Amino acid sequence: MYSIHFPPYTLSCYSLFVDKELAREARAYRKRILMRKRGALRVDTIHSIATPWNFKSCMKANRLAREARANRKKKLMEKRSVLSANIMNDTSTPPQFEGCIQGANSTLESGSSMQDKQRAKGARANRKRILMTKRGAQATITILSNVTPWDFGSPTCICEFCGAVLWYEERSERTKRSIHPKFSFCCMQGRVQLPLMKEPPEFMKSLLEGDNKTRRSHYINNSRRYNGMFCFTSMGGRVDKRMNMGRGSYVLKIGGQNYHKIGSLKPPPGKNPGFAQLYIHDTQNEIKNRMQCFGGQQTTDELDAEIVEGLCKMLDEYNPYVKSFRMARDRFQLEEVVDVRLRLISTREKDGRVYDTPTASEVAALIVGDFSSESTGRDIIVEHMQQGLQRITELHPCFMPMMYPLIHIYGEDGYRIDVQHRDASNGQRKRNKLTMRQMFAFRLQFRFNEGHTLLLCGRLLQQYIIDAYMAMEEERFRWIRNNQSKLRADLFNGLMDAISNGDTIAAKVGKFIVLPSSHLGSPRYRVQSYQDAMAICRWAGYPDLFITFTCNPKWPEIKHLMQLLKGEDDYSRVEVICRVFQIKVNELIHDIKHKRYFGRTTAIGLLMWNSASEVLRDRKIQHKLKAEFLKQILNNEKTTTYKIVKAETKIVK
Secondary structure, three states: OOOOOOOOOOOOOHHHHHHHHHHHHHHHHHHHHHHHHOOOOOOHHHHOOOOOOOOOHHHHHHHHHHHHHHHHHHHHHHHHHHHHHHHHHOOOOOOOHHHHHHHHHHHEEEHHHHHHHHHHHHHHHHHHHHHHHHHHHHHHHHHHOOOOOOOOOOOEEOOOOOOEOOHHHEEEEEEEEOOOOOOOOOOOOOOOHHHHHHOOHHHHHHHHHOOHHHHHHHHHHOOHHHHHHOOOOOOOOOOOOOOOOOOOEEEEEEEEOEEEEOOOOOOOOOOOOOOHHHHHOOOOHHHHHHHHHHHOOHHHOOEEEEHHHHHHHHHHHHHHHHHHHHHHHHHHHOOOOEEEEEEEEOOOOOOOOOOOOOOOHEEEEEOOOOOOOOOOOOOOOEEEOOOOOEEEEEEEOOOOOOOOOOOOOOOOOOOOOOOOOOOOHOOOOOEEEEEHHHHHHHHHHEOOOOOOOOOOOOOOHHHHHHHHHHHHHHHHHHHHHHOOOOHHHHHHHHHHHHHHHOOOOOOOOOOOOOOOOOOOOOHHHHHHHHHHHHHHHHOOOOOOOOOOOOOOOHHHHHHHHHOOOOOOOOOOOOHHHHHHHHHHHHHHHHHHHOOOOOEEEOOOOOOOOOOOOHOOOOHHHHHHHHHHHHHHHHHOOHHHHHHHHHHHHHOOO
């Protein structure tokens, strides 16, 4: 009995050779006809010995190919049927298959069939890659060989008024290429004048810029926790913890209304001390009380007791608000007094443009005995012992220092309403006083001659920026509420308007505040933006391109600035990421409008789209948009957008 070790579809050598030759000639003939039809052959090859293309020759090639395939299939079926019949009925080897056995053995020994399969597989992969390249699906891969990413470099410009380090692309007049650019982003071209922040103490400097990377990274990642131990006030709002459950950079999201509140000097009976009360109550076990008061056992194990002790000693030495509360503690320890209050003074006698570091006597006053609350103004009276909390207005100078003692280590004042501009004495401008937005924009800039406590505090910086933005919104709402007559809000409310709206119940009809269309996020702002978009579509037609432009926190421009701050591993500098993203968006719009590689542009509309949208989740829509966008960009390699797209494609790859 013979055991057959070759596949049943093995053909004889002669027939296999003839069929392959016919198929190869047919493929070559079709390929030559197809290339000539598509115009791949140039004019000089038309007069060659190749047969010109016609319909009959194409039909002949197809007929030859069909005959070859049919012949191979017929012989294969015959061989399979004969093999199966003989193997089942006879144990001996038929004489007509002895040559097949020898051919199969020689084929298996030489490995020619495996080589043929590999060649066929490589040919199919090559054809598929060529086809995909023609369709544009792999256009981003074929052009990555010699592409330099577009990098506008590190910030090289320094503001001549405040010394802020900025990029040249952030100049006020972007349409002009000036040798000496001016910037309004930092100090309104010199109108804003504020004292610079001091260098931090040695202990804080070792945490922010020390050589121990493990300790520095630990403090930056837990800066919000350490600040929460020493802050005097509590912050409202709801922190969304679901944002950091996955991978990626740390993101702080706060919902609801944000506010700062402070309690009494001593906790009510039966309650544990917290926030400012820890500076007065049981100071002998202060470190232990602060670590236990902040969270559970898991949070306590993650923090470093040595850092907490060092921060406590540092604040006792430098912070004027801590010294004021320590005075109240000493007063309680000397004698058993009942009526003790602490008055946080809101007024300052010195010029805020030059001086912003008050002493303990300037920020607070200790009041013993009876006290009349008349003419206190914006001063905050911290009672000896009371139920409930009282709110600190954002217009008070201690609004930010009492919430962020690890940033305002020396007790630097926050926003003050009496600070004027540098050129306020000229009287040429209507607005001569400093706004809250201008003050925070000045503080968030990087300068070589200034302390970097705010910029290097890690995750605490995100909380500081959110708190500053909400304070600015409160200031804007207050101005709108107090200036309804200037906004002509009386045109929107009244008895007839209430009746026409269906509000016939007098208890539901009252005074309401009208937000103008200039306020971002207001109902009139959204309606006006929608009407503007529809007007553009009515005048210019429907949009032709929908371009999605995303941001990458690992852009080299961001790393350049972080290297200047010695914080290259920290991605909490959200304001730097936004600045770089805005520069590249402006460059993209400039390429579309002025360089016209899409043609003449009639109108451009910007749309902020949520990344979780169902439209952006659809991969088919994404690939279609990318292919259409890249098809136009790749035809013009001189544009800056070409370099941006190439850089981003290289990073993604």
